[in-house]
Amino acid sequence: MVDQPLWEQIGSSFVQHYYQMFDSDRSQLGSIYIDASCLTWEGQQFQGKRAIVEKLTGLPFTKIAHSITAQDHQPTPDCCILSMVVGQLKADDDPIMGFHQSFILKNINDAWVCTNDMFRLAIHNFG
Amino acid sequence: MVDQPLWEQIGSSFVQHYYQMFDSDRSQLGSIYIDASCLTWEGQQFQGKRAIVEKLTGLPFTKIAHSITAQDHQPTPDCCILSMVVGQLKADDDPIMGFHQSFILKNINDAWVCTNDMFRLAIHNFG
Structure with a gap:
């Protein structure tokens, strides 16, 4: 098996970690954002760890x-x-x-954090 | 009407320009990439203006x-x-x-170029 490039390893570890945390206890997601982080959730914009976690924990479902x-x-x-x-x-x-989601990850003080996060449900309205 | 933030104006102008060019003559898309640009097209990776344009112009359709x-x-x-x-x-x-597509745009010498481009068809295989 060919080694994956480093960005693939980091990106896929992040993705696994993010959705595991989202599905088990999304109030913990604050650990991956910083105060400069931006979230666009279905077109709504949020900036900063606190605002982002408030949005994510306030989403109207209990199990995901x-x-x-x-x-x-x-x-x-x-x-x-x-x-x-x-x-x-x-x-x-x-x-x-x-759904689809895009992230930018940045290395700050030896940790990878999420500076940009965009989420959209895949609603395509064909026909 | 409230003024859009600058990044919204630049991003939406880019998006309009990109798809207009893609749909009319995609061989012209080289103008928006640089040699450091990366394209991931349905999981296949390409780097550099030449490789990217070669991929895009070689896509097997004549009208899009x-x-x-x-x-x-x-x-x-x-x-x-x-x-x-x-x-x-x-x-x-x-x-x-x-489909969904993500871009990173960077200002280099007073022009906005696309350094990162990812494209996926929206194949969700429900059920």
Whole structure:
């Protein structure tokens, strides 16, 4: 097996960690954001660890499970990592829905944090 | 009407320009990439203006039309712009498909170029 590039390892570890935490106890997600972090959730914008965690914990479901269909990772010219995830989620008793999410990860003081996070449900309205 | 933040204006102008160029003559897309640019197209990785344009012009359809369902833009801590697009496309006589694409835009010598580009068809395989 060929070794994965470092950004792939970091990106995929982050993605695994993020959704595990989201599905088990999303109030803990504050640990991955910083005060400069931006979240755009279905078009609504939030900035900073506190505002982001408030939004995520306030989402109107009690149980959620994500499953990942595809994930891509790239190094950026500023030594960050761009990650894009395509997946499905099931919230409470709602039908399964597609989603996509993009992250930028940045290394600050030897830790990888999420500076940018964008989430959209995959609503395509065909036909 | 409230003025949009600058990153929204730049991001949405880029998105409009990109898909107009893609749909009319995608061999011209080289103008938006640099040699450090990365493209991940359905999981396949390409680096550099030449390799990216070669991939895009070699895609096996002659006519394509994109329409955008939603787009989000954020400033990054390194003065770049992260853009995420959700949309639909119709290639030749194929059925309409959903897609999503993420870009990082960077200002180099007073021009905005695309340093990172990730594209995935929205294939969710429900059920």
